[in-house]
Each structure stands twice: as C-alpha cells, then as structure tokens.
Amino acid sequence: MNVFGFLGQMFAIALALLLAPLLTGWVNQCRAWLQNRSAPPLLQPYYMLHKLFLKDVVLAHGASPLFRFAPFVVFGCMVLACAIIPTLSTDLPLAPAADTIALVGVFGLARIFIALAAMDVGTSFGTLGGRREMLIGFLAEPALLMVIFTTAMISQSTSVATIVETLAHRDFIIYPSLAFAGIAFTFVSFAENARVPVDNPATHLELTMIHEAMILEYSGRHLALIEWAASLKLYAYSCLGLALFFPWGIAEGDSFLGLLLAIPVLAIKLAIGGALLAGIETINAKVRIFRAPEFLGTAFLFAVLGLLVRLLLEGRV
Amino acid sequence: MPALLPIDALLIAACAWLVLGIAGLVAPRNLRFISKTLFPLGALVGMMVGLVALGFLGESPEVAVLAIGLPDLPFHLRLDNLAAVFALLLGFASVGISIFAAGYFRKGEGTAPGLMCLQYHIFLASMLMVLLADDAYAFMVAWECMALSSFFLVTTDHRHAEIRRAGYLYLLIAHIGAIAILLSFGVMSSGSGDYSFAGMRAQSLSPFWGSAAFLLALLGFGAKAGLLPVHVWLPEAHPAAPSPVSAMMSGVMLKTAIYGLLRVSFDLLAEPLWWWGVVAMSIGLATAVFGVLYSTVQSDMKRLLAYSSIENIGLLAVGIGLTLIFHAYRMESLAALAMTAVLYHCLAHAGFKSLLFLCTGSVLHATRERSLGKLGGLIHRMPWVAWLALAGVIASAGLPPLSGFVSEWLLLQSFLFSPGLPHPWLNMVVPVAAAVVALVAALAGFAMVKFYGIIFLGQMREENLKDAHDAGPWERVGLVWLAGLTLALGVLPSTVIGFIDAATRQLLGTGLADKVREHGWWMLAPISPERASYEPLIFLATIAAAVLLGRQLVRRLYHGRLRRSAAWDCGYVFQSARAQDTAEGFSQPIRRIFEPMFRMERHFPTIRDEKPYYSVKVEDHFWHWLYLPVARLAERGSRLITRLQGGRIAIYLLYSFLTLIVLLLVARP
Amino acid sequence: MNLAVPLSSQLINLFASVILLLAFAMLAQRRVLALINLFALQGLTLALSTLVVAVTTGQTHLYWSAGLTLVLKALLLPWILHRLVRRLEVKGDVESLIKVPTTMLVGIALVIIAFNVALPISQLSNTISRGTLGIALATVMLAFLMMITRSKAIPQVVGFLAMENGLFLAATSATYGMPMVVELGIALDVLVGAIILGVFFFQIREQFDSLDIRHLEKLKER
C-alpha cells in the first residue's frame, strides 16, 4: 500500500462524508424549485445534523442496547460503502476488501440493523416500518445484484475498481444490456433511498411511510447519524451509478492530476444526477405500498433481461 | 508399536461415544451424572474428532476392515479428505451442542435422561460411521442407525400426538430414502456383486445406469436432506425434537446427506453428465425458494428455522449442481470454486443453524413458549442468548462479515463465471439461477429479521416473559463456541479454504488453495484479486473503526447525554404489546406477494363476531399435491386387496382351487 | 372291447369310473344322509379297486391298504358321520351356494381339465391302472368343488374326506400304493382329523346353534 493510495482513500472517505449532505440538500432544493416551493438553503442538511448532534438523546423506556448500537453500525456500513465505490479514483486500497457482491452485503447489513432497531422499541409504527423496509429490501437486493452481474460479466470481474476501469476504457460500443441494467439500477436506487414513488422522505403519514416509520423513535445524535447515513447512501448509490454507467473522468492509478480533474467532473455529474432525481420524483406520484413490489419486480426483471441480453446478443467480448 | 492412525482415532472416538451412551444407562435417572459428566465428556470426544480430522486433512486416504458385518462383506472403513471435512464439521459442531446439552436437559421431560444420553451418543457415533463407511452395508447400517437414534430423539416428548406424527413421518421418509440409496448402490455395483465402494468405483456404468444411480441417490439423500418434494418431514421433526437434537439434526445430520450426495456424484460415479447438474440445480432452486418463503411465514420459531434449513439445503444442492455442470465439461477450476462454496456452506450452516436452534432451546426453557406470537423483548432478560443469536441471524441472512456470506459469495462467484460453458442453453439458464439465488438470500434476511425481531426485540407480548432467565453457564459456553465458529468462518476464509481444499482436490483433481494462498491469509481471491476479492477482516475493521471513531468524535465534539422517556410513536397513545406486529402480521407482505405459493386457511373477523379474531394457517402444497394422493392411492389399493379376505371359507377354497387349476393349465417347465 | 386289455385293468377302470360317478352324485346330492351313504359307497368302491390291484400284482401291503380303506372309509367314518348327524339333529337339505346344474357343468369342465393334465403322466405309467390317474385327479377336483359349493359343515367335511379318497385312488393307480408306513400315517391322520372335526361340530353347534358355516364369516377384513 503506498502513501498516495492511502491518502487518496482517506480523501475519498472525507469527501463522501462532506459531500453527501450537500447532495441531499441539492436534491431537496431542486425538488422545491420544481414544485414551485421556496427552496431550503443548500446547506440545510448540515444545519440539521448540527442541531441534532447538539440535542439530548431521548430514549424510549423499552429500548435495548441494540437500539443505541444500530445507528453507529448503519453509519459505519455506509462509510465503508462510500470508501470502496470509486468516486474520484479507482486506486483505492480498501477496494479489495469488498467487491460488488460484498457491497450489496454491506447495504444488506445496514438494512437489517435499521430494521431490527425499528422493531426494538416495540411500537406499532416501528414494526410496520421494519416489515416494509425488509419487503423493499428483499426485492431490491437481488435486482441490484443482477445489475452488478451484468456489469461484472462485461468486465469479467466483480471488483468495483476493475469494472469501472473496464467500462471507462471500452471502445465506444453500445451495450443494450447496460441500458437495461441502468434502468433497473435507477429503479432500485429510488427504492433503496426511500424516494418517491416507493417512499416519501418527507412524510409522516402512517399509510405511506417506510423509512421514516423506522426511525420515529430516534432522536439526537442517533437520528443525526441515521440521517447522515441516509445521505451517504444516496451519495453511494449516485456514485455507483455514475461509476458504472458514466465512468468517464474517474482517475486511474496514482496520478495526482487525474485526481484533481476528477473532482469537478464528479461534482458536475452529481449535480446533474441530483437534478434528474428531483425531476423524476416530482413527476411521479407515490404508489401504494403493495404496488412497490411490482415496481421492484419490474426492476428485477429488467436486470435479469439485461443479463440475458448480455449473454444472448453480446456474446463474449 | 505402530503409530495411532487417524482412522483408528476416529474409530476409538465412535466407540467412546457409544460407551458414554451406554454409561448413561447405568444410572438412567441420575441427571447430575449424565448431564455434568457424560455430556461434557462427549464434547471432549467431539473435540478430538474435530482435531483429528483437521490434522488429517491433506493426507492420503486410510482404510481399515473390521471383523463385523456380513460374511462376504465385512465393514470396510476409509478415511479420506471428503470424509475428514465432514468429520471436522461433526466434531466441532458437536462440541458446542454437547456442552449446551449438558446444561439443557432438565428433570421430568419425557424420556429418562440416561436413555436420551444413549440415543444422543449413538446418533453421534453413527454419523461418524456414516462418514467412515466404505461399503454399502456398513453405510446403510450406520445410515439407518442414525435415522433410528434421531427418530427416538425426536419423539422424546412422545405424549403429544403431533410429535408422534412428526416422528412417524420422519422415519417413514427416511426409510424411503434409505431404500432409494440402497437401490442406487445396487445400480452402482452393476451386477458385479461387489458392494464395497472400491468395487463401485471400479465399475464404469453406461450413461443410462449412471443416471439412474445418480437420480436414486439424489432422491435418497434428498429425502434425508430435505430437498423438494421429500422435505415434508423436516419442518415437523426438527421442531418436535429437543433443541440440542434439532441443532444436531439441522446442523450436522443434514450435512451427512450432502456428504452422501457428494460421495456418490463425484467419487463413486466416475463420469457425471451435465444434465445431472441441471436436475440438482433445479431441485435445489425450487427447494431454496420454497424453504425461504415458508420460513418467512412461520409462527413457530423452530419451524421457521427448520424451513430455513430447507432453504440452505436447497442452496447446497444448487452448488452441487453447478459443480456437476462444470465438472462434466471439465472446467475443473470453476468446479473447484463451486465445490468449495458447497463445502464452505456446509461448515457455515452447521455453525450458525446449530447456534440458532440452541438459542431457541434457551428461549424455550426460559419461557416454555415456541410460538412467536407469545414472545418478544427477550433481549432485556436474556442478553447472552440475544446477542449470540444476532451473530447467527446475520450469518444466516448471508451478510458480511460472518460465515454465511463467505459461502454465498463463493457461490455467486462461481455463477458469475459460468459463461464459457459450451452449451448455449445452459449459459442462459445458469444466470437466471443466480438471480433466484440472490432472491433467496435476500428473503432469508427477511425471515431472519422476523425471527430475531419478534423473539428478542420489541415489547414482551406476554406477562410471564418478565420471569424469563438467561441461559446457564454450560449453555453459554456452547453458544459462545458456536458463535465463535461462525465468526471464525466468517473472517478467516482463506485459512479455512486452505484446510477444506484437500477434499476439493481429492474429488476434482484441482483446488483453490494455491491461488488463495498467493494473496495472504487475510484476503480471499479465488481467481485473481482483479477479478474478485473479499477481505473480511479489513471489512470488519473498517466498519468497526467507523463505529468507534464516530462514537468518540460525537462524544468529543458534542456530548453523550441521554434521557429516557416513553416511546413517541407519532403520538399514538395505545402502545401496548398488542400494537406490535405479530408473526403473522410481519410476514403478511410475503403471503400477499407469493399468494399462489401457499395454501392458506384464513379466518377474517366480521362485525358481527362476538370475539372477533384473525387467524391464518399456512399449509404445504406438496402435502395436498403429492402425499395425500399417494396415501389415498395406497389406501384404495389396500381396500381392494382386503376384499380377498372376505371371511367366507368357500371363497377361500375357491382361491386355492383356482390357483391350482391355473397353475396346472399354465405352468409348464 | 379291446381284448388286449386284461380283465383286472378293465375292472379297475370300471371301479374308477364308479368312483367318478359317485363323486358327481355327491356333487348333486342335496340330502346329508344320502351324501354320507354315497361317501361310504365311494370308500367301498375304492377298497374293491385296491383289492383288485392287490390281487393282480400280488403286493401284500395293498391288501392291508384295501382293508384299511374298507374299515376306515367305508365303515368307520360314515358311521361317525351318521352318529354326528343324529346326535346333532341335522335336518333338511344340504344347501348349495351355487345351483346344482351349474355345479355339474363346472364339474364336467374339471374332468376334462383333469384328464388333460393327467394324460402325459398316464402315458408314462406302466401299471395296470394307469388310466385311472386322470379319474383320481378328477375325483379330487370334484371333491374340492363340492367343498366350495356347500354351505354346511358336514357336507364340507364329506367333501374333504372324498378328496382323500381321490388321493388314495391316485396312489394305488399310479404307483401301487405308497409305502406302508406312509399309508398308516395317512390313515391315522385322517382318523384323528375326523375325530377332531367331530368335536368341532359339537362346539360349533354349541356356539352358533347351527352347523351352517355361513355363521363362520365373522373374521374378515373390513
């Protein structure tokens, strides 16, 4: 492990921690604009995190140590996820620790902890949220895995870094399979990040909420960590999507210049992505909870189709 | 004096188990002696078995012939690497389970403790003998002894009708399976009359007979393992047994069936055909999906785990199928990858499923309740059990960094590199299978969250749960041991693969160990690090660092204040334990999405009900599609035949008369 | 008539035919006492036939067996049966489960079968009575048929004993009789059997108030 790589890794993590709330803020802002509302400041998520950290934790009587432990685990998982997804450079010393399959595992681990924590206090909303989260999860997870499989087959590797390098270096061939995978990935990202049409991040209406239902009992620093983790997740997904489908501009090897160049590229890509996200959220309506499986089933189908297309049409490249 | 060979050591261990069992009969009611002396000794023997097997791995096979058995077929024994891997599993799993059992068995429950001790240790010894057997007779004797002793263990509490029914179903299907296995051996000896495994290896069967042998073995071992459609006994028998026995059955006994399948498919049958793999894989996929779906909708904690075992067995069958496909096409390095996944998953499942079953045992003892609907909040009263169970749950859900993930990872890797099969059709099907495996893994997470959340988290659903007590010291040691295994298997994959690789190499001629060793013990990269790698230790360390750092920073930069208050719950007032999801409620989405997969009997409350209630009973389709029709058919045949015995003597004479006439007219030399 | 066939052989064939005739008669007979009488007559004919064989071949043990047959089959057993019938006050007709004409038709078919089965064997035989083997087999089968068709205990037993007659005929016709020890043993068994049956009749009668074996149909699978 060289020093440059280590620093790059540290920098990527730090960048993720810093940028993630900003991305959330940007998406919220875009959404507000599109919905003709007056937008909150771009830095609103940071204010909120700061406020929450300052507040006391108010813990329900029935909460067990697991409840207090879970936010940290979720946060840790998201940090790891951000650390292994190439944002600026593919030369990440942590990357071999977990390939794409393990990445899905990391998200799964976080999900299980948050769902268990939701059930811990024993309220009606908590268990409801946990159940719905697991429902979304068991459909989204395989779909995500299939998307990753498609890309992995193209690059003959499950290592994120290798996939991104391969995809970035390819001659400009249109991969229909990637299109399918891209659509599936978009669907999954919406579901996984608690966005419309599967969930609404801004509601406390019992019939519709999923993510919010789970974290109802959290407060203070725990809530802050969870919110931060949610931002990180959005960031991770965005970066993953960008890395898989628009990998150009990510630095390879230990070139400092490339790294410098990668930062603005990333910022632009994220900004466009966030705006698109907000746009899609705006023009869609939240679906009934039992339509969500259909939505995700479609995603799963697309992903599998992508895989088959890859095998059928593109052969071995 | 010649040195003590490993095979002798294992034989001695089997005998030691037998002796311990018989010692239990000396004072069958002396609980102290049995549980605090014999069971720990049994654990010690288990440790010995594990260590001997561990030390043996990588050596060349050893054989022995005992003086017992049939006159022209004495017991042939053979210890090779495949057997050693499973002996390792048996030994180490039994350590934890035996120690747990030392603290588990109490007074006044069904069978006398001494008898139970006998059955338990015969069970262990016969499983070991199954692994060592090297001829059909010895194998069958050990196999059926295993079935019998576990049957008696299952029916320990035989006063309940449903437990008797479970035991009956279990033994019946085990017997049918045994018949199929016997037939398979018969086909493999192919008329040579040589029923030693060496003799079977020497035969070269035609594709037809080879396939027949394989399919029979799949049926026979599948019946023991719980593959569709001969799985119905499993969810009945595992919950019926006392928990250490359930753990032993689920964790270890099912693996003997996998062992048998591996033995037949890769060792005894020389030339596998590619479609065997497809059959195994299809059945495995169906089993896995079925198992996991049913496990999500169960309301009995042990049944939930039993169905989860079916799911895992299904995954193992998928792995075996994949190995067969690769092996048939001579893609040995990929076959080795899939085979390693299978062996790894055997070990992993043995650890975490035993752990979970033992945890249910502790819960059962503490609360006398198996129904999920009456549990809840036990993490407050049983922290040891709860936290150790969490390890099992994470592993069982196939999540990093514990053992279940490693095998799943290996399996998915082998799927991923399947393109390149010379069969276009297969190339298409295999990735779809991978999708199903992914779905199953995700659903397993659902089931496990339900299991853990409903038992250990939330509010206590019944008043008396407040009196629940944590597991005793013996039980804790057993649980910690198994949790430790689960963790070790999770974070040290390269080391473990280095050990079990000997079996892969023995069966396929090639292994993963060389490649894995190139990259240091912390990294798992079965092909090359560029293509796929996994470093569980670093993975774990990163998360742990983030957690600790986050916690310290928050405390340093802000504060660590905390106060307690009532739960908020959106301001909802009625926060009784009843407001939480029940087990049925939790799985409602699954029932709804996969409705055609279940056979449900539901009762919905109406306005006019005096005491409105909702109930749902989920039944197995196979029971109605396969078993009841067969039973009816047998019943009909039986009714027809009983007409022969109509009670009238003249008719009886007529039979005799007609027999004579027919023979006189028809039979000619 | 073919003169090449010696007189003894003709006689034996005649007696054999009579035995077969009697077997048919028994099959058709509806009355118990008459049935027993027919049985006695059959025994007598059998004894005579055996005697003829004995005289012709000069085998001493055949004299013994002729005597034994006479005593046992023609006298002792009919006497026991008569006594039983009187003691048990069996009255009325023998009920048949199948109509008599049908039985007779079946009987004729049986005779044809028996003759055909016995034909290859008879050709191998070099005894003077070889033709009777078919008749013996037919007698056995007719007795069997009688046991099947009769619904009362006594006719059934008579059928059983008539079957022994057929066997005995076979033994003398095909082989000039079995070794003495065996014959004695068989005779003893038949006698003891008959006595035990007699005891049984009383017990059955005591239990069921009737000797109709249709009462004996309780043990069956349901």
Add this chain to the structure above:
Amino acid sequence: MDFFVLTLVIPIVGGLLLTVVGERAWAPNLNVIASLGTFLASALLTIEIVANGPRFAFGEMFFIDSLNVFFVALTAFVGLTTSIFSGPYMKNEQEHGKLTVPRLRLYKSMFQIFMFTMLVALTTNNLGILWVAMEAATLTTVLLVSLYRTAASLEAAWKYFILCGVGIAQALFGTILLYFAAERVLGETGNALLWTHLVEVKGQLEPTIMALSFIFLLVGYGTKVGLAPLHNWLPDAHAEGPTPVSAVLSGLLLNVALYAILRCKVLADGAIPGGFAGNLMMGFGLLTLVVAAFFLSRQKDIKRMFAYSSIEHMGLITFAFGMGGAVANFAGLLHMTMHSLTKSAIFFAVGHAAQKSGTQQMEDIRGLIRINPVIGWGLMLGTLAILGMPPFGVFASEFMILTHAMKHHPWATPVLLLALGVAFAAIFGKVQPMVFGDTHAKPLPHAPAITPVFVHLALVLMIGLYIPPYLTRWFHEAARMLG
C-alpha cells in the same frame, strides 16, 4: 447317548406326560423343562452334526444334515423361549377367566406334541412321513388355535383346518406323483420316497411328472406357508389363538412348511431344467409380498397385523429361495432365522401388551412405554427389527436378498421395495402410537416373562452386526445343499 433320539423323545414323552399331570401347579415348569431338554439335546445334536457331518437314524428313516439340524436347533430354541413366555402369560389368561385348568393342560400337552411333529417333519428322510408329520402338526395346532372356544376362535380353527387340510391333501397328491416319478427310476424298493435316494437320482426323474408334482406340492405346502392367495387361514388363526401359539405358528410352523417346499424344490430343480420351480416360487413370493403389504394398512387387531407381516416375510423368503444360488439361499436361510426370532419376540411383547390393555384392538392399546417400558421397548425394537431397520439382522438378510435380486432380477426390485415401503408405513404407523403416548392401564397379576423378548432381539441384533464364522459356514453348507 443319541442326541437325536432324545430330541424326538423328550417332547413326545413330555407331551404325553403333560396330558396326565398337566393340571398340577408345577406343570408349566415341566413344560419348560421338557422344552429345555429338547433344546439341549438339539444343541448337542447340532454340535455333533457340525463336527461329523450328516447322518442317518433308525435305518434310513431319519436324516440329519446341516440344513435341517439348523432348523431343529431353531425350533427347539424358539420352543424353549415360548414355553418360558407362556408360563406367566397363560396364568394371566386364567386369572382373566379366559381359560380353565383342563384347557391349560390341553395347551401344554399339545404344545409339546406340536413340537414333536415339527421335529419329525424336519428330520424325516421320507417325504411321505414328512407329509404325515405336517398334517399332524396341523391337527395339533387346530386344537391350540381353538383353545379359547370362543366363536371367533372356533371359526378361525375351522377355517384353518379346512383350508390347510385341503392344502395338505394337494401336497399328498404331489407326493404321490413324486413317488410315481421316483419309482420309475428307483424301482419298487420302498426307497422311492427317501430324500437321500431321490436326490441322487434327481436328474433322471421325469420332468413332466415332476413339474406337476411340484405344482401340487407348492400349492399344498404353500397353503401352510401362507403364500397368497392361499393365505386366508393365517391371520385368523394367528389372531384368535393364544399368543404363544401365534408365536410358534409364525416363528416355526411356517418355517417347517417352507422347509418341506425347499426339500421338494431341490428335487424339482434337479429334474426340470430351466428353473421352473424357482420361477414359480419367485412369482408366489412376489405376489405374497405385495398382497400382504397392502393388507397391513387396514388392520385393527394387533396380532392380525403381525400375522400379515409374517405372510409378507414368508413371501420374501420364498422369493429368495426362488432366486436360488448360494447367496440367495444363504440370505433366505438367514431371513428365516431372523424372522423366527424377531416375530416370536414381537408376539411375546404383543401378548403382554394386549393382556395389559385387555384388548387386541390397536386403537385401545396406548402408551406401553409408560405402563411397562420393557414391553414397550421390546415391541418398538422388535417392530423396527422386523421392518428391516439396521442394525438388526433382518436388514442383513434383506440387504442380501435385495442386492442379489438387483443383480439377477432387476425387474423385481421395485416391486420388492414398494412392498417393503408400504409395509413399513403401515406397521410403523400403527405400532408407534401404541408404544408411545399416555395410558391408564393397570398392572397384571403375574409379572410378564420378558427375558425371551430380549434374548431374541439380542441375537437378532448380534447377527445384524456380526455373524459368527461357524454360523456362516453352517449357512453356507446348507445353502449349497439347496443348490
């Protein structure tokens, strides 16, 4: 001292003695002593035969070789254990008012005479005497079956008598034909029914006659063996007679009848080329096996069910001998032994179980393991053994039969396995709830003699794991004799 003479004399003398003194209080002991004497004599005879080879007795009237001496020993052994078992059992029956003292006397004397007839049937060299002894065995057991004098037992005995009587009559016809065939070769020397002479000339016997003869013999003795569809007497007789009688019927009499068929088969095989006798036996064996297996599931009476199980096993054994050859004959002999021991052990356990519960209806027998664990376990283990569960010896023989069938008659294996599977489902499904569960039965006035059950099961278990070399040699020799 001639042990053979002793073997025959002790039971007949014992039987006659018991007719006289059978009402005394010590008569059961005399019964046991006589059986013990018979057993010891037979054991010594066995040793002698094994050491010195086959021999004749009373001129050529009796012939003892390694085949029948083995049956003699088995018969004497099961006779001994049955007499031990029947002591307390019959006393309990008496206490329950089912039997009177004179009937008990009849039972004991008939038991001994029955043993005598079987031993004669086994050891005689003369096929005619064999027939006589078989008939005598039928007569004695008819009396034993009707011992209770109930309507049901009378009916059973009547059917037994008539069906077996008729059957045996056919066997006589077969014997006559055999004699006829033999006479053509051996002449009228009076030796034409002596098996030792016949076997020397078996190749010269006329095939047509031998085929007919064998058909009659098979149908005749087969009735006694219980081959379907000639088996109808068997369940009735087993269910309605006293349990010790069921035990010896199942464990011994069926064996003896099968032994008679075997002796005849050797001759038929010698005379008729093409495995005619073997094919017939295989056909009957398979049919019997399947029919009996399907009967099992509808049984309500425990003894009846095990009677059908006996039929089933007889079918299997007949099939094994039908296949012929050293291995199959070995397996058949082994299976006969195992079945005798196991089935009689089961009947012992069943007897006590039924006595304890006061009924033979399986629905009313529950929780044996709680009232008397020993009986419960005896029944459970016995049942598992008879169902062919390792490590019991029945499995060893079934394994050999199945593997041999797979090798030579692969078409038959699915049928065999189907039948065995159905039988397993039926029997185990009925026995398990009887052994397990709760009950309210009361203890019996006389403690049951349960030792025989476990002695038998221990032997069966031992053979499942280890067949002593001398036994192997012995079996091999007998198997060779059967061709």
